Amino acid sequence: MNWIFLIMAGIFEMIGVLMINKLHKDRNLISLILLIAGFGLSFWLLSLAMETLPMGTAYAVWTGIGASGGAILGMIFYGEPRNGLRIVFITMVLGSAVGLKLVS
Template identity: 70%
Template sequence: MAWVSLVLAGLFEMFGVIMISQLHRDRNWRSLFLLVAGFGASFIFLAIAMQTLPMGTAYAIWTGIGASGGAILGMVLYGESREWKRIVFIAMILGATVGLKLIS
C-alpha cells in the first residue's frame, strides 16, 4: 500500500506542476484551487507512504516521479525540447527510481 501511495503522491505532484503552468496562463480561482488540491493530495499521499517506507527512499522516489513526469509532460503538452540528451537524463532519473524500489 505504501508504494501505491507513493506513486499517487508523484502523480499528484505532476498534476500540481501542470496547474502552476495553467495558473500562469489563466489567472483564476479554479486553477489556484486545483494547484493547491494537487500539491495537498501529493503531500498527504507522501506522508502515508512515509509511515512505512524510509524517508530518504520515499522522498527520492517522489521527487523522481515529479521531476521526470513534469519534464515529460512539458514535452508532450507544451512543446518543450525533445532532444535525445534530455530524454537520456530523464531515463536515468526513472532508472534510479526503479533501482531504489528494487533495493527497498
C-alpha cells in the same frame, strides 16, 4: 500499499507542477484550486507512504516521479524541447527511482 501511495503522490505532484504553469498562463480560480489540491494530495499521500518506507527512498522516488513527469508533461503540453539527451536523462531519473525500490 505504501508504494501505491507513493506513486499516487508522485502523480499528484505532476498535476501540481502542471497547474503552476497553467495558473501562470490563465490566472483563473480553477487552476488555483487544482494546484492546491494536487500538491495537498501529493503531500498527504507522501506522508502515508512514509509511515513504513524509509524517508530517503520515499522522498527520492517522489521527487523523481514529479521531476520526470513534469518534464514529460512540459514536452507534451507546452512544447518544451524533446531532444534525445533530455529523454536519456529523464529515463535515468526514473531508472534511479526504480533502483531505489529494488534495494529497499
